[in-house]
Amino acid sequence: MSEEVKVEVIDKRRIKSADDTYDEALDAQMTSGGYGKPVGASDPNEAKLREFMAVYMEKMAEMDRVRKRLETEAEDRAKRKFGALVADLLPILDDMDRAIAHADSVGAGDSMVDGLRKMRDGFYSTLSAKGLTAINCANQPFDPELAQAVAVTSVDDESSDNLVLEQYAPGYLYEGQVLRHAIVRVARKD
Secondary structure, eight states: OOOOOOOOOOOOOOOOOTTOOOOHHHHHHHHTTOTTSOTTOOOHHHHHHHHHHHHHHHHHHHHHHHHHHHHHHHHHHHHHHHHHHHHHHHHHHHHHHHHHHHHHHHTOOHHHHHHHHHHHHHHHHHHHHTTEEEEOOTTSBOOTTTEEEEEEEEESOGGGTTBEEEEEEOEEEETTEEEEOEEEEEEEEO
């Protein structure tokens, strides 16, 4: 019913063995663009194919640049959103600090104060593992990038000029960006 078609395959690959002789003409013909085509002849379809390939490679490179830019923007957006979340959690950290200070001042039980400290330390260590850093300005030169001065105290000593005397509330950095400035009292020489 079906007719068998006989196909003959001729293998034109060259495998060089120890007793094989090198045929330069055959090698030149194989590397110059194929059989039956003169070495210097140019095919208009081949030139068009090269042109299309160049355009294709350029568009692929452009797509790669766009993809990388979009990935970077998405990462930056995620960091900003997480930074905003961390900033929203800072009042909870402040409340924990105030609760510990109050429990210490009224003489609450040691186990309760220890429990509050462990909760606060665990909460802070979780946030610091995600990139939060506390700003400690006490006894440091005043830096308006990191701290906000709410009080100024006059001093006679020139070495104390512009020095943070007291830190009322800690400031915090997230990934090197200020989330909240430290609230401080600064010394000023008269």
